[in-house]
Amino acid sequence: MKAERNTIIPLNADDTIGHLADLFRLMGDPTRLRIVLTCLDEPISVGEIAMRLDSSPSLVSHHLRLLKAARVLRSERRGKQIFYSALDEHIRCVIDDMVAHIGEPLDIEDAD
Amino acid sequence: MKAERNTIIPLNADDTIGHLADLFRLMGDPTRLRIVLTCLDEPISVGEIAMRLDSSPSLVSHHLRLLKAARVLRSERRGKQIFYSALDEHIRCVIDDMVAHIGEPLDIEDAD
DNA sequence: CCAACATTTCAACAACTATTCAATTGTCTG
DNA sequence: CAGACAATTGAATAGTTGTTGAAATGTTGG
Structure with a gap:
């Protein structure tokens, strides 16, 4: 399932668009985007994310909660x-x- | 050409991540996302976008400026x-x- | 040149959000 | 059980941002 050129999104379906926007907005914060990128390769602990991003565990945890709620990330306890x-x-x-x-x-033709 | 499973983003390249986050944040507003979706099919005037989205030309123009600056949309004057x-x-x-x-x-395949 | 239309710009307000620090919960080990 | 470690939660603040209405800019036709 890849992106085809057939974006058929019912424009009156505000739920879908709202949900879409929520996801994009989540990725729209640099800190949160770094967190997502850090989690893409392999499962990683909160502490190590904070360490790699030179951020506080508290801040990372705040963002992780949002990303998990939006089903972008999943969590798994190990000890x-x-x-x-x-x-x-x-x-x-x-x-x-x-x-x-x-x-x-930068495909710049003749922009007015 | 399409998204493969090889996201090779240099995590130390803050510029790239910042730029990425900017784009995601732009798509993260429902009004702006609707504007983008409306422009995907064919070139459309500011007034008609505002009409379709039941919004003010002022607001639409405001968002269009951001989307154009981020090279998501392009503009072309016709009269x-x-x-x-x-x-x-x-x-x-x-x-x-x-x-x-x-x-x-919720496709939980081999989630342990 | 003037009037009508289309779009942009400006200023200002309200609402949201990322961040921080302190306190709390949960987990393992000695 | 007590202590240390890991992560979460809560509240409070500072900065950001979407929206609005009025004014200004640009364009076409009479």
């Missing part, structure tokens, strides 16, 4: 630590597509 | 009106991927 990882592969696709968008070499 | 459309197809892919993520019916 004293709790490991977070991506819930599925879609987020990776979304990010890759967005990276591709950035990579688009 | 008195200015038509906006998607700058490339990547945004459509991003949205489709995100829709796929939402549609994922």
Whole structure:
């Protein structure tokens, strides 16, 4: 299931759009985006995320709660630590597509 | 061409992540997301966007400015009106991927 | 040039949100 | 059980941002 050129989203379905916007907004914070990227490779504990991002466990935990509630990440306890990882592969696709968008070499024709 | 499972993003490249987050944050507002979706199909004037979304031209214009600055949309003047459309197809892919993520019916495969 | 239309800009307010620090809960070990 | 470690929670603050209405800019046609 990849992105095709058939975005058929019922524009009157406010629920879907609202849900979509919620997810995009979650990825729209640099700290949260770094957290997601850190969790993409392998399950990682809260402490190590905080360590890698040079942030506080409290802040990381706050963001993790939101990302988990939105089903972007999932959590799994291992002893004293709790490991977070991506819930599925879609987020990776979304990010890759967005990276591709950035990579688009400024196709400037004649903008008015 | 499409999203593969090889998100190779240099985590120390704050510029890239910041740019990514900016784009996600732009898509994270329901009004702005609706505007983007409206512009995906064909070039459309500011007035008609406002009409379809039942919003004010002022508000729409405000969002269009941000979306254009972020190279999500492009503008083209035709007489008195200015038509906006998607700058490339990547945004459509991003949205489709995100829709796929939402549609994922809690697919707990080999979750331990 | 003037009037009508389309869009943009400006200022200002209300609402939201990321961050911090302290306190709490949960878990393992000695 | 007590202590240390790990993570969460709560409240409070500072900064950001979406929205609004009025004014201004730009464009076309009479």
